[in-house]
Amino acid sequence: MVELKTCRYCLRPAQLLKHGESGYPYPHKDYGPTWTCVPCKAWVGCHPGTENALGGLANAELRAAKMAAHAAFDPLWRAKMARDGCSKSHARKSGYRWLSQQLGIPYKKTHIGQFDLDECQRVIEVCNKRGKQQ
Ligand SMILES: [Zn+2]
Structure with a gap:
């Protein structure tokens, strides 16, 4: 169907x-x-x-926002992968778990691909904040 x-x-x-x-x-x-x-x-x-x-x-605006959200989020779990020597899927999963807590969105609904403009903006904010702490 x-x-x-x-x-x-x-x-x-x-x-x-x-x-x-x-x-x-x-x-x-x-x-x-x-x-x-x-x-x-x-x-x-x-x-x-x-x-x-x-x-x-x-649309074009949202596609750009999703790309920017990935550009902010992906380096965080890639850094974890390098730091902890864990697998890509493990690092990505724990990245999304962290993101769901930060955004207050259920883990199962935390997918950048399905986010709207506001949610992409919040991803960029929390990831930039986190990036500065590392
Ligand atoms: Zn239309």
Whole structure:
């Protein structure tokens, strides 16, 4: 069962587009099917091999915010990995556990890929604060 997606900006139904179809966000590369709202230039990819969206549709502003949030957060768990010699998945998991406590969001819902603008902003704030303490 594929869950249909709605554009969070205009609230119209998103279209599931494949590479080569008009409006597909990556005309030169096939990143698999994407749920796209052409007028809002907002889209989200799918879990590999499925038509189930990875999260909500994101426009250019939110895509940039998510990239900035990852740029602030990823070095923290990478530093832990180097410091403690633990695996990537362990370091990442404990990073997300810490992040969920900082943001007051349940651990299961703590995924940068699904955050909105405000949440991305808070990720950047808490990670920068933490980074300065290290
Ligand atoms: Zn839209």
